[in-house]
Amino acid sequence: MKLLRLGAPGHERPSVLADDGRTYDLTGLTDDIDGAFLAAGGIDRVRTALRAGTLPVLDPTGLRIGAPVARPGKVVCIGLNYRDHAEETGAPVPERPVVFMKDPGTVVGPHDTVLVPRGSEKTDWEVELAVVIGRRARYLESPADAVGVIAGFAISNDVSERAFQLELSPQWDLGKSCETFNPFGPWLVTADEVPDPQALGMRLSVNGVPRQNGTTKNMVFSVAYLVQYLSRFMVLEPGDVINTGTPAGVALGLPDTPYLRAGDTVELEIDGLGSQRQTFEDA
Incomplete structure (x- = not known):
C-alpha cells in the first residue's frame, strides 16, 4: 500500500x-x-x-504530489553509512552510527523546486532510504523489536551544502537545514511491501548523467539496527523520519564534478519506492 x-x-x-x-x-x-x-x-x-470498497476514487491528474507525511516531528540523519561513500570522502568507516538532525521544515514534495542557498558554493545531492516511524519507540531491546515500530519507507534527497556543512562549523546542521533541502516521497510505502529494506537498488542522476548507483545492502548499519540504536538516545515518535545515509557518487567525492546550480535537474529512484525529480533555482 x-x-x-x-x-x-x-x-x-x-x-x-x-x-x-x-x-x-x-x-x-x-x-x-x-x-x-x-x-x-x-x-x-x-x-x-x-x-x-468504501473509499471514493480520486483522479490525481494534474495534482501536485506533496511529502507523504505531514509535519514530521523530527528528521534524524545518519552520516557515512555506506562504506563506499565514506571512502570516497576520505572519512573512516564509522564504528558506530554518525547521527545528526535536520530541520523538519526542510521537507518538501518529491518534485518541488529546491532552492540553492544564497552564498552557496557546494550544494550537493544524496539519494537516501527514509524510514518512517509508526509507533512510539524508546529503549528498544533489539533490532528485531525495531521492525515492529516502522510504518514504512520512502525516498529522501538529503540535499547538502558542503561548504556550510564542513567549513563553517564543527556541527553539520548549517549545511543540512537550508529551506527545501529534503525532498521526500512520492509515497509512504507500508512496511509489508518492503520485506527486505537491505536489498533495494538506488540511483540518482544530475542533468541526465548518472551519479549514484548503489544498494542498501552496503549499509554499514542496517535499518533495524539504526532504529534500535536511536531509541536508546531519543524517543522516536510516530511520523518521525530517519534518513539512513547515501552511497558513493556525491559531488563531494567526485573530483572535477560540478556542484548544483540554478537550472540543474536531479532525478532519483529506489526500487519499489517510486522516483523524484527536482529542478534547482536560486533562493
Missing part, C-alpha cells in the same frame, strides 16, 4: 494508491497523513476501508 498526499502546499489531500492502480481519497478517514494518523492505527483503517 502506498500512502500519498495530493494538492497545493498546505492543502494536500490524504490519499492511497491501491494495488488496483487507482488512487482513493482518504479525507473521510483522516484529515491528514501525519504522526497522529499513524499512532491511531491509520494504516490498518485504510486497509479495512480498501477491502470494504
